[in-house]
Amino acid sequence: MGTQVIDKQTMELLFDFENEGEFIIAKGGRGGKGNTFFKSATLQAPKFSQSGEEGEEKNIILSLKLLADIGIVGLPNAGKSTLLSKITEAHPKIANYAFTTLIPNLGVVMRNEESFRYTIADIPGIVEGASRGHGLGLSFLKHIERVRGILFLLDGSNLELEQNLSLLRVEMEEYNTNLKERPFLIALNKIDLWDNEESFTKEIVDKFKDLGEIIPISADQNINIDLLLNRMDEVFFKDKIIGN
Ligand SMILES: Nc1nc2c(ncn2[C@@H]2O[C@H](COP(=O)(O)OP(=O)(O)OP(=O)(O)O)[C@@H](O)[C@H]2O)c(=O)[nH]1
Ligand SMILES: [Mg+2]
Numbered sequence: 001m002g003t004q005v006i007d008k009q010t011m012e013l014l015f016d017f018e019n020e021g022e023f024i025i026a027k028g029g030r031g032g033k034g035n036t037f038f039k040s041a042t043l044q045a046p047k048f049s050q051s052g053e054e055g056e057e058k059n060i061i062l063s064l065k066l067l068a069d070i071g072i073v074g075l076p077n078a079g080k081s082t083l084l085s086k087i088t089e090a091h092p093k094i095a096n097y098a099f100t101t102l103i104p105n106l107g108v109v110m111r112n113e114e115s116f117r118y119t120i121a122d123i124p125g126i127v128e129g130a131s132r133g134h135g136l137g138l139s140f141l142k143h144i145e146r147v148r149g150i151l152f153l154l155d156g157s158n159l160e161l162e163q164n165l166s167l168l169r170v171e172m173e174e175y176n177t178n179l180k181e182r183p184f185l186i187a188l189n190k191i192d193l194w195d196n197e198e199s200f201t202k203e204i205v206d207k208f209k210d211l212g213e214i215i216p217i218s219a220d221q222n223i224n225i226d227l228l229l230n231r232m233d234e235v236f237f238k239d240k241i242i243g244n
């Protein structure tokens with residue numbers, strides 16, 4: 001699922017496997033039944049067969065776009081993979097340097113005693129100029145084109161939140177301007193590194209409230225992770241969660 005079938009000559013999108021299903025890319029010619037088809041009780045080894053018509057021929061490109069519900073977008077080293085490892089069963093590589101994640105990782109988040117689940121993608125870190133090919137470029141951004149919501153993950157050890165968020169937005173929207181319209185939340189990670197964590201958190205959330213809703217967390221120390229997941233339910237999946 002998530003694979004797009006593209007005609008290599010015309011670059012036309014032939015089919016998009018948004019759901020499980022079947023699609024005939026090139027139809028075989030009519031006829032062409034082999035000799036076993038003509039086997040019967042009296043004719044155990046028929047020596048004849050039917051010649052068939054030519055079938056269709058096509059050169060195609062199969063392009064996989066992951067179908068994640070939510071995409072985690074952040075600068076390198078913000079803690080995206082750490083968060084994924086805490087809220088899903090995924091085991092992405094985590095390390096204290098940029099570009100640890102080279103290809104997107106997917107995980108499944110279970111909610112409400114598993115009555116509701118969604119997929120979340122941790123994509124490689126985005127750097128300035130990514131849309132012009134810097135860093136790992138943006139080719140992996142195709143994996144978030146179809147998300148229903150974006151979780152921006154900012155690194156609390158750098159308080160230039162406005163600049164960092166705008167860098168991510170610019171690069172992302174450069175790639176696909178539709179991503180601008182997508183619902184989002186901002187998680188501010190690594191708050192465990194702050195002194196006077198509680199009062200400082202209040203101060204920061206207030207100072208940057210114009211950026212959008214900011215949820216202070218520590219992925220590594222499991223601070224406010226439940227709060228974040230609850231807000232994600234409300235902001236991204238209101239239509240899906242029944243009885244809440
Ligand atoms: N103190 C602290 N460190 C954290 C926290 N979350 C992640 N880290 C550390 O930050 C570093 C980067 O974490 P990753 O999860 O690999 O970051 P990433 O965003 O996936 O990085 P890339 O894949 O390179 O883009 C690691 O050393 C983590 O242990 C946190 O909440 N608090
Ligand atoms: Mg990573």
